[in-house]
Amino acid sequence: MRCPFCSSTTTQVKDSRPSEDHSSIRRRRNCVDCGGRFTTFERVQLREIVVLKRSGRRAPFDPDKLSRSISIALRKRPVDPERVERMVTDVVRQLETSGESEITSDQIGQRVMEALKELDGVAYVRFASVYKNFREASDFREVLGELSGDISGGSGTRGRADTSGT
Numbered sequence: 001m002r003c004p005f006c007s008s009t010t011t012q013v014k015d016s017r018p019s020e021d022h023s024s025i026r027r028r029r030n031c032v033d034c035g036g037r038f039t040t041f042e043r044v045q046l047r048e049i050v051v052l053k054r055s056g057r058r059a060p061f062d063p064d065k066l067s068r069s070i071s072i073a074l075r076k077r078p079v080d081p082e083r084v085e086r087m088v089t090d091v092v093r094q095l096e097t098s099g100e101s102e103i104t105s106d107q108i109g110q111r112v113m114e115a116l117k118e119l120d121g122v123a124y125v126r127f128a129s130v131y132k133n134f135r136e137a138s139d140f141r142e143v144l145g146e147l148s149g150d151i152s153g154g155s156g157t158r159g160r161a162d163t164s165g166t
């Protein structure tokens, strides 16, 4: 299992146990190279899904990869790993039961963003910033506006929306 932080493949399993509802097995892992800690989940795959990428290439859907990008967005956020795990399971189930054999990477990103928005605002912005690439500053303002009404209008009144970086 590749480390999501430094891409090393030398990682160790520290602990392994079933989730609350026994729909998955959670493994805590440690990266030997950078010391990074992350968690992986093993779950039943209902069906093979093919992802149609923006480049037009196709690749098999990889729930672990999805889970990793979500963990990176949630890094150091005070969110219960059980809730994260349920969220990932939900997104994967939605995709698997959508009836489509091919799903675009945009559709996946959209579902993850919707799920993250409910889970943790900061993680949502992090994920969205990677996913949407924020080619335009207006994208970022739009996302912040969606997040909470109180920062859509004013600029810097709360010192919270640090969007001024050049």
Ligand SMILES: [Zn+2]
Pocket: 003, 004, 005, 006, 007, 008, 031, 032, 033, 034, 035, 036
């Ligand atoms: Zn590492």
